[in-house]
Amino acid sequence: MAASDIGVAAVATELPGPPIDNATLGRTLHAGATFETWVDTFIGTRTRHLAMDLATGEVRSSLADLAEAAGRKALTAAGVAPGDVDLVVMGTSMPDSLLPTTVNLVADRLGIDGVPTYQLQSGCTGAMQALDIAHQLMLTGRHRIALVLGGDVCAKHVDLGMRFDTLSPGELVNTVLFGDGAGALVLTADPAPGAARLRRVLVRFVGRGKAPGQTVEWFGMGDRHEQRSALHEDFKAIEENVPTLAGQALTELIGAEGWQPADLDYLLPPQLSVRMTDRIVKRLALPRAEEVSCVGETGNTANALPFFQLERILPRMEPGQRAAAVAVESSKWITAGLALEAV
The missing domain is CATH 3.40.47.10 (Thiolase/Chalcone synthase)
Structure with a gap:
């Protein structure tokens, strides 16, 4: 099978909760009076979505929750039934637990069974690594439809009791940079014209x-x-x-x-x-x-x-x-x- 035969049938994403702007984040974390100016000058991020409710500290969504929602939307958009998926690959740097792997929890929830599943732990290139694995395996001709997942939820690293105004820039920057979310993509060996x-x-x-x-x-x-x-x-x-x-x-x-x-x-x-x-x-x-x-x-x-x-x-x-x-x-x-x- 040639590389040109592998097409993208659908892609979907999922975000937790409403967008949180810098003013809200700064107030919640007691990050200091210059927080908003610092974020705008050095980072530029305006909003992010977090799986944790900053008002209560409650974690509202797991990575499995977000990946399941994105995966379900992608499969529906592609017109693919769970039973037609013959390969699932996921990239994440922050799985919900070390075991069981999040990819298998998501596959189970989506009704996918009896197929190879892989979870790769990596940072900002993890989704690309998952796509690479799926792409290479499909090129062997043994797989026709793959579900590729990627996402991260950083709630386990957020401690609302910390004094954020005392953190070094190298520590504080992570609080500002990151948001939570997940995505899913369906690869097919039988792409539609124009795909x-x-x-x-x-x-x-x-x-x-x-x-x-x-x-x-x-x-x-x-x-x-x-x-x-x-x-x-x-x-x-x-x-x-x-x-x-x-x-x-x-x-x-x-x-x-x-x-x-x-x-x-x-x-x-x-x-x-x-x-x-x-x-x-x-x-x-x-x-x-x-x-x-x-x-x-x-x-x-x-x-x-x-x-x-x-x-x-x-x-x-x-x-x-x-x-x-x-x-x-x-x-x-x-x-x-x-x-x-x-x-």
């Missing part, structure tokens, strides 16, 4: 010898009382590395397809933050590609982000149009991307 084809998926580990740019701790019964930060972001390293890595990934991705920068109609850039995305897009300097970004409204939903971006372009793509998406993971430096073409 977007998944031409290529790129995943590269590029972190040999580099210090991690982000650390997310996982506490168990033995070390839960240790006084160490659960999250830390080396934003300076990210600012220095991500634009360059994004450019390298895009060059490799479209070069492998024989495309030129001017051939792209849509660019789905990394979505760490509004300010970072602006820098990346400016550096890439594509002559005619339309930028497709959502991070200003959703926050950085990590492994859900590509689905939100794809949801914005797939209904608009006309035959002959091309799109490229790029993601960069800073935890130990991974580049990823995908190339789409409507046929």
Whole structure:
């Protein structure tokens, strides 16, 4: 089976709760008088959706809840019954539990059974890694319909009792950057005429010898009382590395397809933050590609982000149009991307 035979039948997303603006977030977290100005200047995110009710601390949605909702919508939009799905792959950095895996909880809820399921733990490139695995397995001809899931819920790392006005910028930035959400995509080996084809998926580990740019701790019964930060972001390293890595990934991705920068109609850039995305897009300097970004409204939903971006372009793509998406993971430096073409 050729790569051109794998098509995107449908994509869907799910967000928890209403949008939370910076003023509301700052007041709830007692983050200080300069919080809103700092967010606008250095981050640019305007709103995000959180699975936790900030007024009560109640967690309203799990990752399985959001992924189930997105998966159900994607299957319905694709006209695919759960029994027709023969492969499920999920990417997440924050599963609901270590075991059972969230992908299997979602498959069970959707009525999918007796098929291979895989869950990949990764940061902002996890969704691309899940797509890569599904794409490669489908190219063997053994699978006809795959459900690819991605998402993150960061409620387990939010402590409303903390003094956020005492946190270092490297710790506080995680509270501002991230939002919760999930996405789902149906791949088919029998795409409809005019549907977007998944031409290529790129995943590269590029972190040999580099210090991690982000650390997310996982506490168990033995070390839960240790006084160490659960999250830390080396934003300076990210600012220095991500634009360059994004450019390298895009060059490799479209070069492998024989495309030129001017051939792209849509660019789905990394979505760490509004300010970072602006820098990346400016550096890439594509002559005619339309930028497709959502991070200003959703926050950085990590492994859900590509689905939100794809949801914005797939209904608009006309035959002959091309799109490229790029993601960069800073935890130990991974580049990823995908190339789409409507046929």
